[in-house]
Amino acid sequence: MILSIASGKGGTGKTSLACAMARALGPGTALLDCDVEEPNCALFLNPDIESEIDFCVPVPVINPVKCQGRGRCQQVCEYNAIKLFNDKPFLFEHMCHSCGGCALACPEGAITEKPRHAGKIRRGLSGDLFFADGVMNVGEASPVWLIKAVKKLAPSGGDVIIDCPPGTSCPMISAVSGSDFCLLVSEPTPFGLSDLKLAVGTLEKIRVPYALVINRYDLGDWEMEAWCAQKGVKILLKIPFDREIAAAYSRGRTILDVRPEYGQTLKKISVVIKAGVPA
Known part of the structure; x- marks a missing residue:
């Protein structure tokens, strides 16, 4: 199964959840950090980087x-x-x-093309997990080509978790496209709900099935849950605010490091998702 984890906005806990999900699913799982403008998964998983290669994009040369x-x-x-x-x-x-x-x-x-250095691609292992990410150079116009290159590194045969760029523009669509399922992560605020609506609309247009995780659900209002009930959006997990989780995040640790019980919860969510994904 290819599971993308996305959010309509940044700062919702998307990357933290992606890393936790990969660890919960265990050996044979691959984590691809496709948020190439701000790749942070390596901060949480501390992978042993086995290879690092330059990534180039073609640019015009005018005669x-x-x-x-x-x-x-x-x-x-x-x-x-x-x-x-x-x-x-x-x-x-x-x-x-x-x-x-x-x-x-x-x-x-009169126009040919030449390669221009645009970033780098890294791959390695974090324990029993396959890891790959892209690091885009500052100032590049588009991360789409680098995202596609990172996705090509996904090994066959196991579960693949894709940490997507935030938002609903071309980078997010490029990362999510081809996924069996997308798990959206949001928070119950007016901004969170507005961006969630955009993300849901985007996924429906590209026909990727989805469900929602609400992070820090007890710190906001209830309009998001009301909208999800009206829209028919499934909420698979509601995570309350937890100071220990926040402190672990600031130290580059995942939710499983301080609340290991979430490991079984994330495994159950994976089972629920796979049950609804066509073979």
């Missing part, structure tokens, strides 16, 4: 001799990374999303 200034590259670029000035193209490389559209569209074949 001024061949270019006739027709502007097709500017027309097809959705990110405004190429603009024509006096019929001469100028590349804003930091805005390029490496889609390759400009090279395909150029009628003169």
Whole structure:
């Protein structure tokens, strides 16, 4: 089973839950940290990194001799990374999303591509768990290519836990796509509910089944649970505020280190999820 763990906003406990779920499922489980702009799973799992490789993305190279200034590259670029000035193209490389559209569209074949270093990919072991993450360079326009590269490292045959980027934009969608199930983590605040609605709408559009974990459920209001009841969103776990859990988090430890009883709870949630996932 490929289980993605996501949230409409940051700071809900998504990463902590992802690490705890991987540890609860035990040997043979893989954890992929696809929150490549702020990868934190390694802080909790302390993996032994066995390999670290550079990651590159393709960026355009414009041949001024061949270019006739027709502007097709500017027309097809959705990110405004190429603009024509006096019929001469100028590349804003930091805005390029490496889609390759400009090279395909150029009628003169004046655009080729070169690799640009964009980050690194690490893999290793945390005890009996397979671990991989990506670390994107600061200032990169899009983490999507790096997320896809990390996902390709998932070993076959065991459970895969994906820690997704927060939010509901392209990085989150890239990380969640292809999952058998998505476990959303939120908190019962007005901001939490607003972002949860966006996350639920996104998952429904890409047709990934989902359920909810409410973290610190006793510190907010009850509007989230009311909305879930009305919407039919299943709540699989409600975690109360616990100072010991918060203190463990600040020291880079998971919920299982201070509340090991949650291990059985997370295993049961996994069983419930698998029961609803088509074989």
